[in-house]
Amino acid sequence: MKTALITGATSGIGRSTAIELAKHNINLILCGRRQHRLDALQNELSTTVNVHTLCFDVRDKDAVFSTIENLPEAFSTIDILINNAGNAHGLSPIQTGDLDDWDAMMDINVKGLLYVSKAVLPKMIAAQSGHIINIGSIAGKEVYPNGNIYCASKHAVDAINKGMRIDLNPYGIRVGAIHPGLVETEFSNVRFKGNDQKAATVYNGFDPLTPEDIADIIAFVVTRPYHVNIADLIVFPTAQANSTIVNKKIN
């Protein structure tokens, strides 16, 4: 049985991915900052697979390294890393952007992803195998109005994904990114700082992607034969053409 470590497993894409990978008999290390949600998911899935939880903020370098380096023996071999934790914070023009929001996006989406990857990599390199899936975004392929720093953080993920694939190529480690468009999760609630009404308007008038849609794709990616690496994948809801064009049916 393989083991997958999923960051951001308490909500949205990460949570659905945990549920989907359990159906494929993959043991799970679930990470997030909300221990009660990790506990609930562990209870739900541990009837099917072995589940271990790690409660840390990906910005906390020491916590990331100490927890991953001290995993219990049964979970110490990580076959699949899903770098998913991340969010947008705010949606403002560059000139009025909030410095704390900028720090959060760069520290979580970019540096947090790097810390977790660096902690996981030594054993993958020693084993000459492993699979890393980086959750990017269409915001890592295009820049849209007021998306500035979130887009910058996801462009960085796109570059890191490509760089990882090059540098880890000699070690037989598969690296790929999935770049979703609009997925209805807690993403917009976080972006708009708990203004749930504003968040809901993002997904009004069309059928957005669901976190299960992305989990389904991740399960497909990780169950390909070893010689197949899905390197870069953009996924939109049918109503979305790019970052700014969404066919909304609103009266």
Ligand code: NDP
């Ligand atoms: P959610 O807000 O539903 O989930 C975000 C997850 O990230 C949560 O589990 C949260 O856990 C975790 N997280 C956030 N900050 C931290 C932190 N500092 N340390 C540890 N964990 C953290 O959003 P999504 O599921 O939509 O987002 C998942 C990924 O998908 C993100 O990288 C996002 O950028 C990307 N994405 C989302 C899209 C969308 O439209 N929804 C589209 C394209 C990409 P906790 O709060 O418990 O720590």
Ligand code: 8X3
């Ligand atoms: C999330 C999708 O369009 O809000 O990455 O940036 S978008």
